Amino acid sequence: MTDAAELTAELIRCPSVTPEEAGALTLLADRLRAAGFEVSRPDRNGIPNLFARWGAKGAARSFGFNGHTDVVPPGNLGSWTHPPFSGHLDEDGMIWGRGATDMKSGVAAFVSAAIDFVTETPPTDGAVILTITGDEEGAGRDGTTAILDWMDAQGEAMDVCIVGEPSNPATFGEMMKIGRRGSVTYRVTATGVQGHAAYPSRVRNPLHALCRFLDQLASAPLDAGTDHFDPSGLQVTTVDCGNAASNVVPERATAVFNIRFNDLHTPESLDADLQARAAAVSAETGVTITLVPDVSGMAFVTQPGPFVDLVRGVVEAETGVQPILSTSGGTSDARFVKDHCPVVEFGLVGRFMHEVDERVPADQVRALKRVYQRILTEYFA
Known part of the structure; x- marks a missing residue:
C-alpha cells in the first residue's frame, strides 16, 4: 500500500x-x-x-x-x-x-x-x-x-x-x-494634456477622467449572479501617474483592474461594454482612454x-x-x-x-x- x-x-x-x-x-x-x-x-x-x-x-x-x-x-x-x-x-x-x-x-x-x-x-x-x-x-x-x-x-x-x-x-x-469564474485583467491608460495646475483651461487632466471611468465601473454591479455563480466582481488594483510635483497636471495616468465574471459574460461581451464606457468618458473629457485586456480564464x-x-x-x-x-x-x-x-x-x-x-x-x-x-x-x- x-x-x-x-x-x-x-x-x-x-x-x-x-x-x-x-x-x-x-x-x-x-x-x-x-x-x-x-x-x-x-x-x-x-x-x-x-x-x-x-x-x-x-x-x-x-x-x-x-x-x-x-x-x-x-x-x-x-x-x-x-x-x-x-x-x-x-x-x-x-x-x-x-x-x-x-x-x-x-x-x-x-x-x-x-x-x-x-x-x-x-x-x-x-x-x-x-x-x-x-x-x-x-x-x-x-x-x-x-x-x-x-x-x-x-x-x-x-x-x-x-x-x-x-x-x-x-x-x-x-x-x-x-x-x-472567468478572469480578465485590464490595463488602462488615460492620456490628456500636461500643464500648470493653476491654469485648468490649458490642461486636460487624465486623472479626473480616469477616476470618473473607474468610479462608473466600481459603482454599478455587473450582474446579480446565476444558479451556480455569485455576482461577477470588479476590483481596481492600482492607479498611478508617476507625478512627484503638486503643481503639475500629468499627461498620463494608468490603472489596473480585474474582473472575475460568471457565465452571463464572455471576454468579448465585457470588452464591448467597457470600450463603449471608455469612449463616452473620452468624449466628455477630451482625455483619451485606452484599454488592454489580458484574459486568463473563461x-x-x-x-x-x-x-x-x-x-x-x-x-x-x-x-x-x-x-x-x-x-x-x-x-x-x-x-x-x-x-x-x-x-x-x-x-x-x-x-x-x-x-x-x-x-x-x-x-x-x-x-x-x-x-x-x-x-x-x-x-x-
Missing part, C-alpha cells in the same frame, strides 16, 4: 519553485513506471510536465486526474518554524513545507490512489490517466495546456477528470468545485449529472459531509481541462496555502487518497 503522506513529504523535499522540476516529476515517474504506468514527459519551452497512463490507449473508459508539483517561493526562510523544503512531520501529525497544501499533497493522494487501485483491482476495460505539470503557479502557458495539446496529437483522451486542488475552506468534505460549469453525483456521493460516504457544489475562488487548471472533458475539483482544506509555515495534516492526506481510490473503484465498477 502506498502511503500518500510519506509521498507528500518526499515531494516537498524537492524544491520545485516554478519553473524548476527539482526532481519532483522524476520521483513520480519512477513510482508510476514501477506500477505499470506508461509515462511520458511532454515538456514545452523548458516547462516540465508528466503524462502517465495505466491501461490501453483508447480504452472504453478513462478516468483522469490533474495537478501540479510546482510551488510558489517560500519567502523569508527565517520566518519558517521548519525549513520550507524539509517535509517535516511533527508530533501532532502535521506535514510542513512549501506545497504541503497547494498541492503536492493532492498529487501524492491521487498518485497513491491510482497506484493502489491498478495494483489491487485493475479495471478490465479502462484506463487511468494522470496529468501533472510544473507550471500551474506560473504563466500556465506551457503546463496543462501543453499536456492537453500533446494528448490531442497522440490520440490520448480522458473521459472525465478530477483536479486535486484544495477545494475546502475549513472542513474536509464540505465543498467541491464544479466550475470557476467562466465554466460542469453541470450536475452522473459524474458530479459520483464524486459528491463518495465524498459524503467517506467524510460524512455532503459537499456544496461551488464555483468560488480563483482560477485553476480546470479552466484548461474543461475544454477536453468534464472536470470537477476536490482536494484538501486550503487553509495554509501560499503562507509561511504551510502545512497539512497527514491523516487528511490519507483520507483524500481513500476518497480518490473509492471514486476510481465506483467509476469502473
Whole structure:
C-alpha cells in the first residue's frame, strides 16, 4: 500500500519553485513506471510536465486526474518554524513545507490512489490517466495546456477528470468545485494634456477622467449572479501617474483592474461594454482612454449529472459531509481541462496555502487518497 503522506513529504523535499522540476516529476515517474504506468514527459519551452497512463490507449473508459508539483517561493526562510523544503512531520501529525497544501499533497493522494487501485483491482476495460505539470503557479502557458495539446496529437483522451486542488475552506468534505469564474485583467491608460495646475483651461487632466471611468465601473454591479455563480466582481488594483510635483497636471495616468465574471459574460461581451464606457468618458473629457485586456480564464460549469453525483456521493460516504457544489475562488487548471472533458475539483482544506509555515495534516492526506481510490473503484465498477 502506498502511503500518500510519506509521498507528500518526499515531494516537498524537492524544491520545485516554478519553473524548476527539482526532481519532483522524476520521483513520480519512477513510482508510476514501477506500477505499470506508461509515462511520458511532454515538456514545452523548458516547462516540465508528466503524462502517465495505466491501461490501453483508447480504452472504453478513462478516468483522469490533474495537478501540479510546482510551488510558489517560500519567502523569508527565517520566518519558517521548519525549513520550507524539509517535509517535516511533527508530533501532532502535521506535514510542513512549501506545497504541503497547494498541492503536492493532492498529487501524492491521487498518485497513491491510482497506484493502489491498478495494483489491487485493475479495471478490465479502462484506463487511468494522470496529468501533472510544473507550471500551474506560473504563466500556465506551457503546463496543462501543453499536456492537453500533446494528448490531442497522440490520440490520448480522458473521459472525465478530477483536479486535486484544495477545494475546502475549513472542513474536509464540505465543498467541491464544479466550475470557476472567468478572469480578465485590464490595463488602462488615460492620456490628456500636461500643464500648470493653476491654469485648468490649458490642461486636460487624465486623472479626473480616469477616476470618473473607474468610479462608473466600481459603482454599478455587473450582474446579480446565476444558479451556480455569485455576482461577477470588479476590483481596481492600482492607479498611478508617476507625478512627484503638486503643481503639475500629468499627461498620463494608468490603472489596473480585474474582473472575475460568471457565465452571463464572455471576454468579448465585457470588452464591448467597457470600450463603449471608455469612449463616452473620452468624449466628455477630451482625455483619451485606452484599454488592454489580458484574459486568463473563461467562466465554466460542469453541470450536475452522473459524474458530479459520483464524486459528491463518495465524498459524503467517506467524510460524512455532503459537499456544496461551488464555483468560488480563483482560477485553476480546470479552466484548461474543461475544454477536453468534464472536470470537477476536490482536494484538501486550503487553509495554509501560499503562507509561511504551510502545512497539512497527514491523516487528511490519507483520507483524500481513500476518497480518490473509492471514486476510481465506483467509476469502473
